[in-house]
Amino acid sequence: MAILILLAKLKNSCESLSGMSGAPSPYSPGSTLNLGSKHLSGTRLSSESDVKTVVENWLNGQDYKLESFGEKRESAPRFTGYYGQSIDGPENGPSPDPWDVQVGVPTKFIDHKITTEIPHTALVKTCSTCDGDKEVDCSSCYGRGSSSCSSCSGSGRDSENDSCSSCGGSGSERCWRCSGDGKVECSTCNGNGKVKWYRLLIVTWKNHVDHFVSNKENLPKDLIPEASGREIFNQQGDQVDAMSTAPDRIVNQASAVLIGKHNSSFGNEMIIAQRHCLRAVPFTKATYIWRDKKGEFYVYGFDRKVYFEDYPQQCCCCVCC
Ligand SMILES: [Zn+2]
Ligand SMILES: [Zn+2]
Numbered sequence: 001m002a003i004l005i006l007l008a009k010l011k012n013s014c015e016s017l018s019g020m021s022g023a024p025s026p027y028s029p030g031s032t033l034n035l036g037s038k039h040l041s042g043t044r045l046s047s048e049s050d051v052k053t054v055v056e057n058w059l060n061g062q063d064y065k066l067e068s069f070g071e072k073r074e075s076a077p078r079f080t081g082y083y084g085q086s087i088d089g090p091e092n093g094p095s096p097d098p099w100d101v102q103v104g105v106p107t108k109f110i111d112h113k114i115t116t117e118i119p120h121t122a123l124v125k126t127c128s129t130c131d132g133d134k135e136v137d138c139s140s141c142y143g144r145g146s147s148s149c150s151s152c153s154g155s156g157r158d159s160e161n162d163s164c165s166s167c168g169g170s171g172s173e174r175c176w177r178c179s180g181d182g183k184v185e186c187s188t189c190n191g192n193g194k195v196k197w198y199r200l201l202i203v204t205w206k207n208h209v210d211h212f213v214s215n216k217e218n219l220p221k222d223l224i225p226e227a228s229g230r231e232i233f234n235q236q237g238d239q240v241d242a243m244s245t246a247p248d249r250i251v252n253q254a255s256a257v258l259i260g261k262h263n264s265s266f267g268n269e270m271i272i273a274q275r276h277c278l279r280a281v282p283f284t285k286a287t288y289i290w291r292d293k294k295g296e297f298y299v300y301g302f303d304r305k306v307y308f309e310d311y312p313q314q315c316c317c318c319v320c321c
């Protein structure tokens with residue numbers, strides 16, 4: 001209840017200020033303030049008479065965002081079971097360089113990964129696991145076909161020293177895995193005795209994102225990229241040049257630094273697309289005096305979130321602090 005009084009004061013002040021400054025107010029009169037900020041949750045001020053607020057001025061935080069969409073190509077040997085499928089081997093020609101393999105480009109600026117067989121790299125070889133036998137020793141019974149009886153632990157006797165009823169006194173039981181054969185199908189070649197080796201192309205697209213936030217006030221910079229604002233610049237290309245038209249000169253300098261960093265930091269990737277944009281996020285700084293203590297808070301973004309660096313009353317009981 002009482003926090004609404006404080007914010008209502010701010011809102012009233014904002015409305016009068018917006019008329020005086022000539023700048024359009026980002027806060028439409030009569031709409032509900034967003035009190036979803038964690039900084040306000042569960043707290044309130046004690047009474048209207050305790051609070052005095054002054055809206056100092058309208059400000060803009062500037063959020064510059066650079067995205068570089070990189071593509072990386074790697075290859076690695078792989079095998080699969082050979083069951084008579086067609087093979088694209090060296091007899092069809094030399095294998096292409098990984099960067100020359102044709103692959104589709106996914107939606108730009110979204111991480112993605114694909115794998116595909118590199119042409120003319122396939123070979124059929126005898127399976128090295130089973131030496132072409134198609135089966136291997138059972139790992140449960142080590143090829144014996146039987147294992148120690150689980151009821152009598154191999155003794156052949158039960159607790160009364162009578163013959164074990166599970167194994168008939170033999171102390172062993174047939175292996176459940178190989179049904180007593182001692183052999184199981186080779187999992188490397190899936191029982192075919194041969195495998196197909198080839199080189200796999202692994203293509204990874206990664207979107208690298210960096211922000212530079214220009215804000216000379218105490219509103220934490222990490223809040224600004226998450227707040228709603230207005231886009232005032234947007235450019236996209238294979239590669240972009242540093243921004244030169246930002247209202248704040250330091251943003252232009254940051255743009256050049258970040259683009260230089262992106263163009264030299266991803267050595268094993270090729271940048272195939274780049275874009276950058278600049279958003280202005282409006283915010284209002286207000287100071288208040290509450291119980292003779294001075295503080296400040298901010299209302300920021302078009303969705304009007306509220307940030308207190310140090311909320312004046314931490315307890316919701318109202319009388320203990
Ligand atoms: Zn095998
Ligand atoms: Zn077995």
Ligand SMILES: [Zn+2]
Nearest residue numbers: 149152164167
């Ligand atoms: Zn037994």
